Amino acid sequence: MKTEANPIRGPLNAWGLRALEGVFERTLGAQKRRLFIDLPDEVVELGSGPGSNMRYLRAGTRLTAVEPNPAMHDLLRASAAEHGVGLTLLAHGAEGIPLPDASTDAVICTLVLCTVSDPTAALAEVRRILRPGGQFLFIEHVAADPTTHPSLARSQRILRRPWRWVFEGCELHRDTASLITEAGFDSTDIHSGTARPAILPIAPMVWGRAVR
Ligand SMILES: C[S@@+](CC[C@H](N)C(=O)[O-])C[C@H]1O[C@@H](n2cnc3c(N)ncnc32)[C@H](O)[C@@H]1O
DSSP: OOOOOOTTHHHHHHHHHHHTHHHHHHHHHHHHHHHTTTOOSEEEEEOOTTTTTGGGSOTTOEEEEEOOOGGGHHHHHHHHHHHTOEEEEEOSOTTSOOSOTTOEEEEEEESOTTTSSOHHHHHHHHHHHEEEEEEEEEEEEOOOOTTTOHHHHHHHHHHHHHHHHHTTTOOTTOOHHHHHHTTOOSEEEEEEEEOSSOOGGGOEEEEEEEEO
């Protein structure tokens, strides 16, 4: 399934994500290094953005990037070249990945399931393209728990609509852990916590792996 990016917000988001790479490195870099440590030589990534995760891949990795926003593509190519990553670019949404069944051992995604319009369909696609034993590795921001983090939950509630408009459909209120748990993987290992230093509305995070 091909999706259209907004002609103004698409490039703005590409520029903004590139500008925030240092912040995401400070916030999530250590976690990403731990999570991605044993990736195989061939990896599929959902929503690669401007290539923020290239720095965590071994040089020589062959990456298939599923990235529907064309404004990201030149940045992605440049980042792949800089980090010695072989890039195949698929300008599609994760809800319809043009790859065969059981064709990869690893799918990664960071801060993407908040934005895909049908995360259940995207997770079904991840499961479909993974070989048995293959892994889905993710870090996603999620809805704050109002009992433990009432002010975060309130800020998410207040910002929800403008945030979704500015960030091309990004939802602050998704229960992504439940979506992954219910996606039919053989096993899941999901952790949750609050990112520090935080970009507040997206501070509540889940991360981990699901095995096909
Ligand atoms: C917040 S950015 C995250 C980018 C990058 N993964 C990172 O961690 O910096 C969300 C990305 O998901 C992409 N995206 C939006 N809808 C998508 C979809 N349906 N399928 C795959 N990617 C999508 C956006 O274009 C954007 O690059």
